[in-house]
Amino acid sequence: MKNLTFFLTLLITPLAQAKNDEKVYLTWHQVHEDSSALAEKVKDKGPFEGVVAIARGGYIPAIIIAHKLGIKKVVSFSISSYNTKNKQHKLKIYSDFKDFKGRWLVVDELVDSGKTLEKIKTYLPKSVFVVVYAKPKGSKTTDFYTKKVAQNTWLVFPWELS
Numbered sequence: 001m002k003n004l005t006f007f008l009t010l011l012i013t014p015l016a017q018a019k020n021d022e023k024v025y026l027t028w029h030q031v032h033e034d035s036s037a038l039a040e041k042v043k044d045k046g047p048f049e050g051v052v053a054i055a056r057g058g059y060i061p062a063i064i065i066a067h068k069l070g071i072k073k074v075v076s077f078s079i080s081s082y083n084t085k086n087k088q089h090k091l092k093i094y095s096d097f098k099d100f101k102g103r104w105l106v107v108d109e110l111v112d113s114g115k116t117l118e119k120i121k122t123y124l125p126k127s128v129f130v131v132v133y134a135k136p137k138g139s140k141t142t143d144f145y146t147k148k149v150a151q152n153t154w155l156v157f158p159w160e161l162s
Contacts, residue, residue: 023154023156024154025161031158034133036068043069047103051074052075052076052124054108055077055078059076061109107130108130109132109157110155111145135150
């Protein structure tokens, strides 16, 4: 019963009401609904060459959005600004932008500081940048997002649970 109460609390507590330094555990359903809402926001902003999923967190929202928009070309780009202790560090790029020409829909699950999106914008300046969840410091680096989250809230995505 305790687990059920916790789960129901997650479903009805808006992310904007999360307290600072609080972990918020997202459900698969929440991520799907919020990614679908993001697809609705950008459906008339194309055409796009395709969808760029920012690895690793952007994979699932990108696929949901691509399905909703009927976009078949989905590619990934790998860039990281976190180390193993969940602290931001210098950006590491693991992919090459040489094949990314034109206007893309670039999708990530979360924008925190905005450094990742700022770096990618230097390579894809014509593209539209979207995230499912935006923290205040990074929200200006994205064109669209579904929900705003307190800066010190740590979101735990369902694919991160072990």
